[in-house]
Amino acid sequence: MKLALPANGPFGALSRRRALCLLAAGTAGAFADALWLEPGLLWVNRHDVACRNLPPGLEGLRVGVLADFHFRPGQDEALVEKAVARVNAEDLDLLALAGDYVTHSGEVLAPLLKILERVKTRHGVFAVMGNHDGWHPGRDFVRRSFEKAGIPFLINQNSQLRIKGDTLAVAGTDFVWLGKPDPAATLKGIAPATPVLALVHEPDYFDVMSSQREIQLQVSGHTHGGQCRVPLVGYAPVKVDYGRKYIKGSYTRGGSNLFVTSGVGTVGLRVRFACPPELAVLTLRGVPAA
Numbered sequence: 121m122k123l124a125l126p127a128n129g130p131f132g133a134l135s136r137r138r139a140l141c142l143l144a145a146g147t148a149g150a151f152a153d154a155l156w157l158e159p160g161l162l163w164v165n166r167h168d169v170a171c172r173n174l175p176p177g178l179e180g181l182r183v184g185v186l187a188d189f190h191f192r193p194g195q196d197e198a199l200v201e202k203a204v205a206r207v208n209a210e211d212l213d214l215l216a217l218a219g220d221y222v223t224h225s226g227e228v229l230a231p232l233l234k235i236l237e238r239v240k241t242r243h244g245v246f247a248v249m250g251n252h253d254g255w256h257p258g259r260d261f262v263r264r265s266f267e268k269a270g271i272p273f274l275i276n277q278n279s280q281l282r283i284k285g286d287t288l289a290v291a292g293t294d295f296v297w298l299g300k301p302d303p304a305a306t307l308k309g310i311a312p313a314t315p316v317l318a319l320v321h322e323p324d325y326f327d328v329m330s331s332q333r334e335i336q337l338q339v340s341g342h343t344h345g346g347q348c349r350v351p352l353v354g355y356a357p358v359k360v361d362y363g364r365k366y367i368k369g370s371y372t373r374g375g376s377n378l379f380v381t382s383g384v385g386t387v388g389l390r391v392r393f394a395c396p397p398e399l400a401v402l403t404l405r406g407v408p409a410a
């Protein structure tokens with residue numbers, strides 16, 4: 121015998137009404153989160169990165185990553201100030217700035233850099249171009265602005281740091297999307313045994329970088345982690361050129377590692393869902409070579 125609840129009785133009507141109310145409340149809550157709450161949050165996400173051929177002086181090195189500010193004066197100051205305060209509280213060895221400081225206008229760089237100048241790390245801050253920085257204000261303007269603020273800016277070049285008696289190469293490319301990335305120039309002069317921290321705005325370029333040599337860690341942004349994601353499924357509906365394969369979090373290819381940060385700011389509508397602004401803190405951990 122089949123038991124069925126009455127479709128139009130008081131119980132059925134109440135269930136439907138309650139379901140509709142719950143759906144409406146859930147939708148309103150999701151919109152409120154996406155529009156007003158989440159874009160102003162900042163999550164600190166800490167991960168270990170297993171690196172082959174890591175010398176003892178670099179064991180436990182802590183690298184912060186911020187990217188994709190797309191800074192909007194008048195709206196984003198509190199968020200960036202929060203990011204700088206968290207970086208300083210984390211007592212980092214290095215901070216990597218992985219591009220897209222602006223969306224269109226270069227005028228926003230000066231107020232952004234005024235906040236970023238307050239960052240303190242043990243071994244420095246390094247920055248690279250993003251595609252928006254290259255398309256609009258352009259390389260020369262962006263590089264000059266950073267250097268004026270005392271932040272080294274890498275365009276197809278590297279800087280070799282001595283840390284506790286060992287060497288780390290910090291290597292940064294030009295932006296990839298309509299830019300002129302040159303992996304050979306970027307990695308030029310780095311000894312095979314020297315570990316590489318690569319800064320490349322667009323994550324899909326990891327395949328090119330890791331085909332040159334082992335990259336102990338590449339950090340990238342560009343995708344904003346999808347900016348809006350479907351909870352539990354993790355699906356980011358909007359994909360961007362050069363950010364279609366590697367979208368968010370950690371990836372490996374052979375002995376090379378990639379981390380893609382969800383970034384800080386937003387493009388278009390100031391909206392984020394299930395993908396809050398992020399300060400990534402990555403700790404290098406040596407593992408035996410296979």
Ligand SMILES: [Fe+2]
Nearest residue numbers: 220250251342
């Ligand atoms: Fe980008």
